[in-house]
Amino acid sequence: MKRYETFADQIAELIRGGVLAPGERVPSVRQASRQYGISHSTVFQAYYLLEDRGLIVARSRSGYYVREQARRVLDEPRMTPSRQESADVSVSELVFSVLDSLQDPDTVPFGSAFPSPELFPLARLARSMAKGLGAMTGGEVLRDMTAGDADLRRQIVLRYTLKGMPLPPEELVITSGAMEALNLGLQCVTEPGDLVAIESPAFYASLQILERLKLRAVEIPVHPREGVDLDVLADSLARLPIKACWFMSHLQNPLGASLDDDRKRALYALIKRHRVPLIEDDAYAELHFGTTPPKPVKQFDDEGLVIHCGSFSKSLAPGYRVGWVAAGRFAEAISRLKLMTTISPSVPAQAAIADYLQHGGYDRHLRRLRHALETQQGRMLTAAAQHFPAETRATRPAGGYFLWFELPERVDSLRLFHLAREHGISLAPGPIFSATQGFRHCLRLSYGHPWTPRSEAAMATLGELIDAF
Amino acid sequence: MKRYETFADQIAELIRGGVLAPGERVPSVRQASRQYGISHSTVFQAYYLLEDRGLIVARSRSGYYVREQARRVLDEPRMTPSRQESADVSVSELVFSVLDSLQDPDTVPFGSAFPSPELFPLARLARSMAKGLGAMTGGEVLRDMTAGDADLRRQIVLRYTLKGMPLPPEELVITSGAMEALNLGLQCVTEPGDLVAIESPAFYASLQILERLKLRAVEIPVHPREGVDLDVLADSLARLPIKACWFMSHLQNPLGASLDDDRKRALYALIKRHRVPLIEDDAYAELHFGTTPPKPVKQFDDEGLVIHCGSFSKSLAPGYRVGWVAAGRFAEAISRLKLMTTISPSVPAQAAIADYLQHGGYDRHLRRLRHALETQQGRMLTAAAQHFPAETRATRPAGGYFLWFELPERVDSLRLFHLAREHGISLAPGPIFSATQGFRHCLRLSYGHPWTPRSEAAMATLGELIDAF
Structure with missing residues (x-):
């Protein structure tokens, strides 16, 4: 983290917290330099960054001001009970009809599940691939x-260790992306017909996988900032024969909510008391804003009950299909399931990522990626x-690349989805995130692609389409 | 196919058919040159090849003779009813304990499921990978x-077409190896508890997958040369509610048996009459000896009932994990299952194989590979x-890299497996190829690795261990 980035984050925090109001002048370069003990050029770099993030605007000859548009900060969405x-x-x-809509490369990709590949060091990875293969x-x-x-x-074990979570190497199973890890984890701890606690709204693939494995969903509401509702979960675990929980404790898809460490500890205590395994989908682990990497629920796992699933697909190498699972007591069973399913993720892809992690500058890349996303x-x-x-409400997650919008009740996001598609804009309508197809007036938009005038125009078009309801 | 290879195959055929008896002199270089209209050096090349294959032996100053050891050609194994x-x-x-035994790199790999990676153009593939990635x-x-x-x-579509089987591109789904293709194909056409017709003996992974998906096996005996017994199959299809067949019509694992075209046609007629989908595992398609590539049952499929699974893992790119399925009427369903399971095989691995198929000389490599295996x-x-x-009986398949041995009844191949392991030799004992753990006195040995004095010594050791029963 460079000095100017730290300083920019401090100013951003003042703006978000309302200390610096919309229209107000931010500290002059001279003031800021003196007050924070940094050079003029550092202040300039920070202000350019904040301009890029849409938080401040330069007025010629009079300095930088908090943007007027930041005046109306959208309210937080409400929590919806199951x-x-x-x-x-x-x-x-x-879900498949939504995924189909993303195939057209000319579509504005607000519905995309992946960040833009332009944000990833694909050429550097290709060199790592050549090197890794040559040495094999x-x-x-x-x-x-x-x-x-x-x-x-x-x-991978090293990265766990550096985060303060030493991982016994035998717990680790490399998989074909997090998707295979999640599939195998769930298959390992359930039988058809079992109940599985999931979030509401939930990542649609988890719904598809439950459907495929003939599992029944117990939907636990998610607070848009604080994460899954632990009171509801405690109640459900006490009353229902739930066989597994599948949650994203950090940057939950689609809300972007994260449990804080106290809630994570409480969640672990709950599953431990009921002896229910937790499948922790941590695909966005590396996409946190700010400097402190959060730790997953897995950090508290002293009984091997947490099946912690990670991936390089969203942070480094889309399309390589390399993920992993720190599988606790289920490691051997999952490893065997994998041998019967795909045998192994692609060996060259593994070698490329291994070389990149050692020599490619992963952490530098991640800092750039996080700043771009922010x-x-x-x-x-x-x-x-x-x-x-x-009346629109929106999340403001501390990472990832999704915003969740709660629109006025009259808006039907499925109809909006079809209308937007006719205008060359993809989006993810609320009902695909729910086993019971709720969230009809909600939608998820991705900001994972570099912002362009076309993105701006697409937002205006969406606004008009929404107004027409 | 070079001229000398064709000629060598002709002589080999004469030896196998008994026209040239053990100890008999093969045509002199001059005779052969005149009789077949080929150069002296072509005859020499062919005889060197036949010497390599263990069929003839040079005696100084008097020419080439059919090897004495070829005298006792081992009898064909018998067919075992279910x-x-x-x-x-x-x-x-x-199965897992057998697979574990293969992990030790110092073991003589007679139990291995893969040919030696040294037989594959891995360096050339790595160049294709760099090129393919660079262009993406x-x-x-x-x-x-x-x-x-x-x-x-x-x-892939082109290769089907060149074999005289035009393939509608929308039938094709690229998968993470044939293993994923087979898994998804089976999941697509069955529910837990269903009956599935498989071969006996069968590829052990098919047994594991049935076990995992809670399917019940109807074992159809396989003739060691002619393939699955169609009379038994017809009877089973008529009497039992079989939901799918899973067969290898070509170079069946472990027997190496292949159905001829008449039998393939008859097999297709059977499944068509009963409207039962056939999952055709054709992982060894390219490993046929001789010049004529056999066609799969899929060639007769006029109703999209055959789910034809192929792979590059055994013929070109082990570890890349790229296979495919020509899925007939099930293509869309399988494609969707894949999106929910692994999303996609590794994109760089696909690009590498695509470039290699266009520019790498696949057919030349295949000819070399087939000759090495033969x-x-x-x-x-x-x-x-x-x-x-x-009393030992053995198959002599027209391709692949497995031999199946039927030993005297007193030999327990599971005990042999453990004894051999203590001597640093892996092998695949008969019972892992059967749902009912039959074939106790049988074993499968791989000749997929280059033959060395160590291989020879390992065969002698196995012989002693067998004698001790």
Whole structure:
């Protein structure tokens, strides 16, 4: 983290907290330099960054001001209680029609599940691939197919350790992306017909996987900032024969909510008391804004009950399909399931990531990526405040690349989805995030792509389409 | 196919058919040159090849003779009828202990499921990977994740077409190896508890997958040369509510049996009459000896009932984990299952194989690979004839890299497996190929690794261990 970035974060915090009001002048370069003990050029760099993030605006000859558009900060969405005790899931058809809408490269990709590949060091990774493959003997190719790339395993274990979570290497299973890890984890601890506690709204793929495995969903509401409602969860665990929990404790998809450490500890205590395994989907672990990396619920796992699933797909190497699971007591069972399902993730892809982690500058790349995403979030929020109806509520997550919008009740996001598609804009309508197809007036938009005039125009168009309801 | 290879195959055929008896002199170089209209050096090249394959031997100053060891050609194994109507499967534990035994790189790998990686053009593939990745935009990375690499799709469709089986591109789904293709195919057409017709003996992974999906096996005996017994199959299909067949029509694992085209046609007619989908595992398609590539049952599929699964893992790129399925009427369902399971095979691995297929010389590599395997088969058969008891029966498949041995009834192949392991030799004992753990006195040995004095010594050791029963 560079000095100017730290300073920019401090000013951003003042703006978000209302200490610096919209229209107000931010400290002059001279003031800031003296007050914070930094050079003029550092202040300038920080202000350029805040301008990029849509938080301040330069007025010629008079300095920088908090943007007017930041005046109307959108309210936080409300928490929606679940409508029924448990439910069969049948959302797949709807999800697939949304995924289909993303295939057209000319579409404005607000519905995309991935950040723009332009944000990733693909050329550097290709060099790592060549190097990793060149260093590999034929025998290693076969060995890595069952055990996983030895260097990659070491690097992943090292990253856990550096976060203060030493990981016994035998707990680690390398998988074909987090998606396979989640699938195998769930298969490992459930039988068809079992109840699984999931979030509401939830990542649609978890709904599809429950549907495929013929599991029943117990939907636990998620507070848009604080994460899954632990009181409701405690009640459900006490009353229902829930066989597994599947939660995202950090940057939950689609809300972006994160449990703080106290809530994570409480969540772990709950699952431990009821002896219910937790499948912790931590695909966005590295996409936190600010400097302090949060730790997952896994940090408290003293009984091997947490199946912690991670991935490089959202932070480094989209399309390489390399993820992992720190699987606690289920490691051997999951490893065997994997041998029967796909045998192994691609060996060259593993070698490329292993080399990159050692020599590529992963942490430097992550800092750049986080800043790009934070800037893009500011742009989208600003545009939403300007173009969407006044009653619109929106999240403001501390990371990731999704915003969740709660629109006026009269808006039907499924119809909006089809209308937007006709205008060349993709989006993710609320009902695909719910086993019971709720959240009809909600939508998820991705700011994972660099912000362009086209993005701005698409937000204006969406605003008009919403107004027409 | 070079001229000398064709000529060598003709001579080999004469030896196998008994026209040239053990100890008999093969045509002199001059005779052969005149009779077949080829140059002296072509005849020499062919004889060197046949020497390599263990079929002939040079005697100084007097020419080439059919090897004495070829005298005792091992008899063909017998066909074993199934012992019960249908069975729950529980073979996984046993299979995993066999797979574990392969982890030690110092073990003689007769139990290995893969040919030696030294037989594959891994360095050339790495260059293709660099080229393929370099040519790829970020947008393509995301697009290829759902649809698969466009060039790779074209190349696979082209290979079907060149074999006289035009394939509608929309039938093709790229998968993480054949293993994922087989898994998804089976999941697509069955529910837990359903009956599935499989071969006996069968590829152990098919047994594991049935076990995992809680399917019941109807074991259809396989003739060691002619393939699955169609009379038994017809009877089973008529009497039992079988929901799917899972067969290898070509180079069946472990027997190496292949159905001829008439039998393939008859098999297709059967499944069509009963409207039962066929999952056709064709992982060894390219490993046929001789010049004529056989066509799968899929060639007769006029109703989209055949789910034809292929892979590059055994013929080109072990560890890349790229396979495919020509899925007939089930293509969309399988494609969706894949999106929910692993999303996509590794995009760089797809790009590498796509580039290699266009520019790498795949067919040249395949010819070399087939000749290496055929030579290694000759060596192992010769060694078996020399070291194993006289009552031993063995297959002599027209491709692949497995031999199946039927030992005297007193031999317990599970005990042999453990004894051999203590001597640093891996092997695949018969019971892992059967839902009901039959084939107790049988074993599968791989000749997929280059033959060395150590291989020869290992065969002698196995012979001693077998004699001790």
